[in-house]
Amino acid sequence: DAGVTQSPTHLIKTRGQQVTLRCSPKSGHDTVSWYQQALGQGPQFIFQYYEEEERQRGNFPDRFSGHQFPNYSSELNVNALLLGDSALYLCASTPWTPNYGYTFGSGTRLTVV
Amino acid sequence: AQTVTQSQPEMSVQEAETVTLSCTYDTSESDYYLFWYKQPPSRQMILVIRQEAYKQQNATENRFSVNFQKAAKSFSLKISDSQLGDAAMYFCAAYSGNTPLVFGKGTRLSVIA
Numbered sequence: 001d002a003g004v005t006q007s008p009t010h011l012i013k014t015r016g017q018q019v020t021l022r023c024s025p026k027s028g029h030d031t032v033s034w035y036q037q038a039l040g041q042g043p044q045f046i047f048q049y050y051e052e053e054e055r056q057r058g059n060f061p062d063r064f065s066g067h068q069f070p071n072y073s074s075e076l077n078v079n080a081l082l083l084g085d086s087a088l089y090l091c092a093s094t095p096w097t098p099n100y101g102y103t104f105g106s107g108t109r110l111t112v113v
Numbered sequence: 114a115q116t117v118t119q120s121q122p123e124m125s126v127q128e129a130e131t132v133t134l135s136c137t138y139d140t141s142e143s144d145y146y147l148f149w150y151k152q153p154p155s156r157q158m159i160l161v162i163r164q165e166a167y168k169q170q171n172a173t174e175n176r177f178s179v180n181f182q183k184a185a186k187s188f189s190l191k192i193s194d195s196q197l198g199d200a201a202m203y204f205c206a207a208y209s210g211n212t213p214l215v216f217g218k219g220t221r222l223s224v225i226a
Contacts, residue, residue, distance in 0.1 A: 033213060042117075042204055042216035043158075056213050088156060092214070099165070101148050102214050104158035 004093050004105035012111045013081050021076040021108045025093030031055075032074040033102065034066060035090040043090055049074050050096055078110075086112045115140045115207050119217035126195045127225050133180075134190045134220050136205030145209035147181070149190045152219075153201040161203070164188065192222075200224045 005024045013019050025032050031050045035043035045058035049068035068074045072093075078085055088109050092102035116139045126132035138147065149161040164172045164181050172179050176196075180189045192199055205217040 035216075040219075042119075042218045045213045045215065048213055058213070090158065092158075097210075098208060098214070099146055101146075101160045101163055102158075102208075103160075104150075106155065106157040109156075 004091055004103050006089075006091050006105035006108050008108060009106065010109045010111075012113060015081055015083060015112055017081050018077065018079045019081060019110060021078075021089050021091075021110070022073070023076070023091030023093075023105060024073045025091075026103045029093035029095055029103065030072050031094045031096050031098070032068060032072065033092045033094070034074070034076045035092065036060070037088040037090055037107070039087070046076070081112045083112050086110060115142070115145070115209065115212050115215045117205050117207050117215055117217040119205055119220050121220045122218070123221045123223070125223040125225055126192070126199075128195055128197060130195055131191060131193045132195055132222065134192075134203050134205075134222070136188045136190070136217060138186050138188060138205070138207045140186075140207060140209060142209035142211065145207055147179075147188045148206045148208070148214070149177070149179070149188075150204045150206060150216075151199075151201045152204060158204070162190065195224050197224050197226060 033048040034046040037043040047057040052068045063079045088107045090107045091105045145166045147164045150158045162174045176193045202219045208214045
């Protein structure tokens with residue numbers, strides 16, 4: 001049973017560019033959440049998607065946007081990249097009621113130069 | 114809003130010994146769940162143990178156990194018979210139905226052979 005898969009694993013972008021990260025949830029999960037993890041810090045919640053709609057959002061600017069597809073996979077888009085956007089981006093999937101915890105992917109390491 | 118605090122940035126333990134990682138949290142919710150996640154250098158967040166707030170009995174998973182003190186809003190993780198493979202970042206996290214999973218800043222655990 002495949003867990004959460006994320007692509008790409010590493011990415012280098014130039015300041016001002018746009019980037020798209022992808023996530024396929026674990027089989028049986030319909031809710032996808034995205035987190036940003038700066039080096040040496042805990043993950044920070046960006047937003048959550050369920051039924052193709054953004055359900056909750058953390059304290060991130062509108063430059064961060066997302067999408068969920070009918071097969072529950074999701075994309076995270078970041079526009080006008082800043083150096084401070086360099087981080088590990090984690091995708092997590094759950095059933096709508098995640099009482100047994102979130103299942104995480106291995107993340108995408110984004111470096112903005 | 115929920116907050117999670119881990120006051121120990123780094124801890125170390127001798128192989129085969131026992132170590133306790135501390136965590137405190139704050140929430141206004143009556144129904145919530147607490148988790149400990151492990152993040153090795155491979156970056157993937159791995160669920161170690163979970164605790165349901167309405168259960169008084171402390172959760173146990175093999176060598177891992179928690180000390181859940183609801184009134185004190187404390188949720189510590191005890192690792193017994195520490196192994197070299199336990200070396201990783203450990204994150205305490207909290208979730209309720211109205212908020213997404215919120216993480217602490219983490220504790221880096223080193224295991225000394």
